[in-house]
Amino acid sequence: xxxxxxxxxxxxxxxxxxxxxxxxxxxxxxxxxxxxxxxxxxxxxxxxxxxxxxxxxxxxxxxxxxxxxxxxxxxxxxxxxxxxxxxxxxxxxxxxxxxxxxxxxxxxxxxxxxxxxxxxxxxxxxxxxxxxxxxxxxxxxxxxxxxxxxxxxxxxxxxxxxxxxxxxxxxxxxxxxxxxxxxxxxxxxxxxxxxxxxxxxxxxxxxxxxxxxxxxxxxxxxxxxxxx
Numbered sequence: 094x095x096x097x098x099x100x101x102x103x104x105x106x107x108x109x110x111x112x113x114x115x116x117x118x119x120x121x122x123x124x125x126x127x128x129x130x131x132x133x134x135x136x137x138x139x140x141x142x143x144x145x146x147x148x149x150x151x152x153x154x155x156x157x158x159x160x161x162x163x164x165x166x167x168x169x170x171x172x173x174x175x176x177x178x179x180x181x182x183x184x185x186x187x188x189x190x191x192x193x194x195x196x197x198x199x200x201x202x203x204x205x206x207x208x209x210x211x212x213x214x215x216x217x218x219x220x221x222x223x224x225x226x227x228x229x230x231x232x233x234x235x236x237x238x239x240x241x242x243x244x245x246x247x248x249x250x251x252x253x254x255x256x257x258x259x260x261x262x263x264x265x266x267x268x269x270x271x272x273x274x275x276x277x278x279x280x281x282x283x284x285x286x287x288x289x290x291x292x293x294x295x296x297x298x299x300x301x302x303x304x305x306x307x308x309x310x311x312x313x314x315x316x317x318x319x320x321x
Contacts, residue, residue: 107264107266107320109207109258109264110210110254110258110266111207111209111210111268111321112251112265112267113210113268114213114214114270115213115215115220116270117151117270117271118268118270118288118291119199120192121191123148123270125185126151127144129178129185130162130178132181133177133178134163137166137174139163139165142163149271151214151270151271151291152213152245152269152271152273152274153214153244153245154245155175155215155239156175158214159171159174159175191227191229193310194310194311194314195310197314198313198314199232202317208234208260209234210234211237212245212250212251212277213237213238214238214239215239219238220236235254245271245277246273246274248277248281250277251267251281251283252281255283262281262283263283265283267283267284267286268287269285269286270287270288271291275298275303276301279302284304285301285304286304286307287301288307288313289306289307290309305320
């Protein structure tokens with residue numbers, strides 16, 4: 094086989110399957126989600142969470158996130174709370190966009206024949222809408238959402254993705270912007286990479302042992318192309 098064979102990068106790569114969180118990792122939605130959570134809580138008369146508390150729950154399943162962000166809202170009002178969040182999010186969803194450089198990064202990883210997946214706290218309907226809005230579905234081999242499996246940090250999303258493709262934990266990488274993402278990777282026995290430009294403060298990442306904390310999409314791309 095010649096030194097320039099396109100199959101050569103496949104032998105050198107460390108990870109066959111790379112799973113990405115969506116909001117705050119690929120999609121620049123953290124600020125909008127934070128404001129929508131705060132508005133929904135205000136609508137039902139709860140104590141409005143701080144920016145820090147509202148952004149902390151990003152990555153969880155919707156109702157788990159809202160319950161955590163609004164502990165004084167009675168459980169019988171959770172359905173209304175969820176509806177109000179969806180209302181505010183629908184108003185602003187077209188404001189959202191990919192972080193700069195994400196599309197190029199995914200194209201390069203796909204060309205290197207990595208399996209690419211999304212593991213997200215969004216609903217299936219929400220993720221499918223986002224895929225359509227940014228024409229990204231063609232790049233992903235599979236995805237898991239919080240309403241069709243267990244939410245983060247439970248490892249089931251990653252366990253199902255690994256089982257789907259027959260990829261072991263040591264060949265799987267999780268990329269995310271929250272401690273929920275990194276804890277899910279630990280729980281699944283997988284390596285992780287954290288990004289600091291999303292929802293959580295990077296100081297909280299180190300205890301969860303990510304391979305690296307990337308401070309931009311460019312840094313993430315450089316690390317993945319060298320170490321992925």
